[in-house]
Amino acid sequence: MAKGRVVIDVERCKGCELCRPACPQDVLFLADDLNSKGYRPVILLDPNHDCTGCALCATVCPDGCITVYREIPAKKAVREPALA
Amino acid sequence: MAKGRVVIDVERCKGCELCRPACPQDVLFLADDLNSKGYRPVILLDPNHDCTGCALCATVCPDGCITVYREIPAKKAVREPALA
Amino acid sequence: METSIIIAGFGGQGVLFAGQLLAYAGMDAGKNVTWIPSYGPEMRGGTANCTVIISDQPIGAPIVAQPDVAVVLNQPSFDKYVNLVKPGGLLLVNSSLVTSVCGRDDIQTAYIAANTLAEEAGNVKLLNMALLGALLARRPILTLEQLEQSLVNHVGASKAHLLELNKQVLQRGYSCQ
Amino acid sequence: METSIIIAGFGGQGVLFAGQLLAYAGMDAGKNVTWIPSYGPEMRGGTANCTVIISDQPIGAPIVAQPDVAVVLNQPSFDKYVNLVKPGGLLLVNSSLVTSVCGRDDIQTAYIAANTLAEEAGNVKLLNMALLGALLARRPILTLEQLEQSLVNHVGASKAHLLELNKQVLQRGYSCQ
Amino acid sequence: MSKKLMKGNVAIAEASVRAGCEAYFGYPITPQTELLEYMSERMPELGRVFLQAESEVAAINMVYGAAATGVRVMTSSSSPGISLMQEGFSYIAGSDVPAVIVDVMRGGPGLGNIQPSQGDYNQITKTAGHGDFHPIVLAPASVQEAIDLTVLAFDLAEKYRTLVFVVVDGAIGQMMEPAELPPMRELPSGRPDWALTGAKGREKNVISSLFLGTTELELMNKELQAKLAYIQANNEIRYEEYMTNDADLLLVAFGTAARVAQTAVQHLRQEGLKVGLFRPITLWPFPSRRLTQLTYLADTFLVVEMNAGQMVHDVRAAVHERVPVHFYGRMGGVIPMPEEVEQKVRELMRVVPTEDDVQTHQFPVKPQAAHEFLRM
């Protein structure tokens, strides 16, 4: 399995939670605190490095809060374009 | 062949001549004179009693100028309703 | 000098064009002119008339209550304008379609069988030219030549073949008593 | 006597209803009242506030530049109204969401942890009741009983089961220092 | 009946129901929408007609159709929607059918915003469409008055076979106030004899604004003008005065601006300033004559509006140059505060010229440089 990582723009996130059921690895959770807009944003909690960088979360996020990275497998080090 | 007769409201007639080609018996003609609106109306010229009262002329007349009568055959003297 | 002319008849009798021709000729002769039409609701047939003013001065109102000249091409127009022509004015009647006679003695009247005259010349549609000719004979606001020149200048190419006939009818009208 | 009250917060905090309840109670108590809302562009979330005026006289302007009382449920509202409250007026702060402290000494200020208080009572959504209770304790424009009665009169059947809880939170707010 | 706490929009809706409105056609637009929503529930309940039209253009023409059948009918909208209805208004005026229109005005021009405004004054009072006509325009300043004038609107519309507008700004539409509703009227059993109901046992009726001949159309217009003149003369002019008896300075305002002005009067009176308020209730016909009379009393007028100065022209036309007419206005959905009006009055009563009324003169004293107004 590829390893991945997501960064969530917590100030932009409205806590709609649509990314959570979209994530096959179940590594997204609501934060405890509110952001400055009064929403509880989603954060990545991925102690076991389960995130695969599949970008399904980003695909459904209405607010474009999620940036997705994937580890480059040793053999293939060229950068891919953004999700087609 | 049934015998028929048409009466043309010459003041209403605009001389468009659409009734003429519609008439299978060719008994409709343009008058020589103009009516008060400046049109040459159509008139019935039927010396041989060719008109069958088929009402095709009336069917196509845009101005509803034509009234159509048909002789009642001896056996059937009830009045028919207007063209269906 | 300012002359106001109303030309009135059925749509299709060439009323508007006759007026335009006068206006063109007036303009070509360096005068001020206005031409303004008015129609009924009908697209074909119905009534049509236009008012032409030809003047040495700038023209104010382009419409007039009492024209100097009325050219009436049909009965309704006769009925409408017979009493409106200005005293001393001219009423020109297309006697082919108008049966009435003007009872006024304070205006000049002329009866021209314009339909017949044009038909005889070869095209009944030119009845308007016959009347224009008759008008110029009675009111020399423009010369016959000026009008003919305007015909040449402003008749479209598509109608050029009719030019000669137009001129002929114009002349016939001019010489018509 | 005329008292003007602004209640301000996020949409969804029950700001408008709290204002309406005051207006109902004022009306039931035979006073003149007005209630007027104002919103931001958001359908959900965003800012919302309302102005309530309760008066013995007919009420002119339904809006005020400087309220007698401001109830602020979130930080932006605190920032907006802290300096607008009329000298001698009252600023009621939901300290659960507002961290700032008022620096003025010409007005009365009270900090109520309304979220906490309501949550403890069983429903965080009733934070507005907590603040209304605290308001009446400080400005006896109406009695607690009058407000409770209005709750009974004007809360729809669908929410009737929440009535008791509403009253409880109201009372807690009332007795809250 | 006892008082209920009601939003202006809802109060107008229920008032129209009780006044016998048999059909409502409308299209959602803030800040009017509660009116439509209320009707969507209420009208079917009573077996009456509610229909959400596909647009304001359709709505006004549905109103036109229903009006032609002689029933009491209404629509409501807000400024951009009112613009779209102008052709329909003109047809309605041109064919003498009664209809009631509610305009809950918002900030313009264009999409503007959804805040309270009085920017439609000219568009409605000067002629709500092409051609020569004026609707009767009623401008309530409270929820109670909105109710009362809505009922009156239906009665006037029917009496004169004319368009009647009830115009409020968004504040009155959105505001809750205690108010009393009138009793429910019985619906009439028949229809007026000019109405379209099917030509059974009578000559056919025709509702049309087409008069092809100039003579006919001029006649129609003369009759229409005579009707308008009759309305002006027939006690249909309404206004309210507050402390005008001994006023040195007269505030003139309608709707919410008048409420603000009234508060200002109260405050200023406490300061000992003799200020009064004149509140036109009918914006058309405009209470010009009374304003003219008031020039013999007050020696300064101050018009307060929630626009760039529209009614002020009617006030000036009534007052001529007998007294100076000043203007204080806020635009863009801003409701002026009593304090602002008070400040302005204080300045005027000390005869200090201010920026604001310079701005509304026909010829500004200091023309501004081009770059000052070009908004990029």
Place this chain on the structure above:
Amino acid sequence: MSKKLMKGNVAIAEASVRAGCEAYFGYPITPQTELLEYMSERMPELGRVFLQAESEVAAINMVYGAAATGVRVMTSSSSPGISLMQEGFSYIAGSDVPAVIVDVMRGGPGLGNIQPSQGDYNQITKTAGHGDFHPIVLAPASVQEAIDLTVLAFDLAEKYRTLVFVVVDGAIGQMMEPAELPPMRELPSGRPDWALTGAKGREKNVISSLFLGTTELELMNKELQAKLAYIQANNEIRYEEYMTNDADLLLVAFGTAARVAQTAVQHLRQEGLKVGLFRPITLWPFPSRRLTQLTYLADTFLVVEMNAGQMVHDVRAAVHERVPVHFYGRMGGVIPMPEEVEQKVRELMRVVPTEDDVQTHQFPVKPQAAHEFLRM
């Protein structure tokens, strides 16, 4: 160039082409249609845009779109079509884009008829849509002037980023007169920097009339009002005077009515009556100041219009009560005859009160009975 005999409609069309109009969107309506028809031939010939829209509402929004790209764009219509465009006008005004509108006015209200009229005066000058704004309104009285003012309209629209109307009545639209066309202008090579052209190598541009916050919308309105004030002050007021020097009685009229009035002046002068004519060319901004000055000269004003009396209110507002302002109007598409105006003037100069101006007072002296105006 020499003079050509041209219809007003066609002359306006060709003038707009020569003024650099790059796009025309319109919808047929009498008595404006020749303008559209001419453009349908002419614009494609030049590789410019002609599009017959599906409606007036679509047409004005196509104009709005094209205007937002910074090209010179025009539409034309007649009264009912102008009503339908009101929302669009208001958006255009609210977003400061330039556009030229031609209104060839016909008889109203409603469908009315297709004869010449001046019944849109209020609808256009007072505010052509909801909210506070005025278009610049140019009113030619001859075919030549229609040409000249059409060119000016484009220049003013661009200069002030505003709506400019050229308003004529159907008579000027339909009339032929000799006139001279201006030379063909070259089209500009670029677009203004606020225009929508794609955000290449610059910040994006936005054209919008939405200002959600009251502060922003008020600011926008203040800027708009400042622009309007600037236009008023910036020599954009135009008018013409004819024999006003020594006039005792001043006729005030625009468009065709002014031509009629001019003929009347000529006739009356022959009778020795000192009559002059004041012809506003800009209906907005209105030449109020000059009219005020003229009250020191003439002691009676007579406004002649082809409507029920619309501009007369602006004249009265300018003149106040310094001199009596009378009105003579014809409606329904009737063009008044010089003789009627002359008769009226003769009456006035002998100070005989007449029926007609009674009718146009705010409060008719003798209210008419209800049955007199109810047209069945």
Place this chain on the structure above:
Amino acid sequence: MNPAVMTAPNETLVYARPQSLADCYTHYCPGCTHGTAHRLVAEVLDELGLRERTILVASVGCSVFAYNYFNVDACEAPHGRAPAMATGIKRVNPNNIVFTYQGDGDLASIGMGEVIHAAARGENITIIFLNNATYGMTGGQMAPTTLPGQKTSSSPQGRDVAMTGYPLHMAELLGSLPGTAYSVRRSLHDARHVIQAKKAIRTAFEVQMANKGFSVVELLSSCPTNWGMTPEQSLTWIKEQMVPVYPLGDFKV
């Protein structure tokens, strides 16, 4: 009634002007089939006994005076808005029979929104839609129904579909909406087709009488004046040019 109708004892009256048609002269051009359409509608109203129940909504176009030409209660709607006006009438007077009479400019251009929404609502009204491929009344400009290549006064080079788009097929479009109960296209170019058109008009009114919803009959109609043809040529043009583009048929029955 018409003085012409004087039946001799041995005769039967086969055809007479219908009662629902007003006894007045129309302003239509000679040979214009607007007149034919009027007559057919009037005959149907007579036959179904609807004259005294019917309300006509006339539209803006050559048929603008239709309210004068029918012996029924009538009104005249703003250009394109007849379906909205008819909706207003029908909703408050459900027992009346309400129909609009609209041209192609009126219905398919400016009035597109109103007619689609009336159909979508299944408004129980009848629409008589005259398609003559042009704006007759204003002098023959291009309509949305103008044929590709057809010269009109606003498409002087002939309609260029690349610039001005494709003819709109309203009977099909309206027929595709679930609220539409009846949508057909007929033609008025000869006696046989006139008779078929009349049957369709009759069915449309019967659909309304049965409260089945929206009904529309599109009629291909002539405009000799603006087409620049004789009346007879116009009928041939309908047959040869229009029918191929606008196939006759039933699109919803």
Place this chain on the structure above:
Amino acid sequence: MNPAVMTAPNETLVYARPQSLADCYTHYCPGCTHGTAHRLVAEVLDELGLRERTILVASVGCSVFAYNYFNVDACEAPHGRAPAMATGIKRVNPNNIVFTYQGDGDLASIGMGEVIHAAARGENITIIFLNNATYGMTGGQMAPTTLPGQKTSSSPQGRDVAMTGYPLHMAELLGSLPGTAYSVRRSLHDARHVIQAKKAIRTAFEVQMANKGFSVVELLSSCPTNWGMTPEQSLTWIKEQMVPVYPLGDFKV
């Protein structure tokens, strides 16, 4: 750019906010798929390199501020008139890519005439049409696309088709016009459908780039606020209630 985009040396950037999307906070409710649609359009503009050529025509509805949310030249049309405004723009700027972004109230109700005629003309513009079965911005009134039985604030008893008519199928309707080059319906209710929606949006813009004519993508979208649901429930509602009424598919390609 977004400060979040800081790629580590051993990583590849799989997904980042598109450049064509403005770096600002939207006023949309949490979970509203208007945001998703915006993002997809922006991604497509990025990928096709169109950002600097594109002009957006925003409409009146919840997406009224779209002109703030895209990094492209933009304007804001009157309610329903975006296709007309886009037509005006495209005709004078044929080299720009012009698209409208419209809701169902805007496009299918008040703007019906404009959108049909733009399609009939084969206007070379792209329409992104968000169908959320309601008037979101004004508080959830009935739209022409509201489902039968659906309760809204102006159909409090649920939409009664007998009184208010049937849902309008715009993708099918527009697809039936010859001027339309591309008309499809997609949904935004889960990742798979979002990806399909994006492909369709891409195709629509490609159609415009190839000057093929009118293109429209109808997107089934959520309105959690007015539907009274959580964002997740809304997506389920789209899938279970909307898709059966509005079948996904290609109606003209």
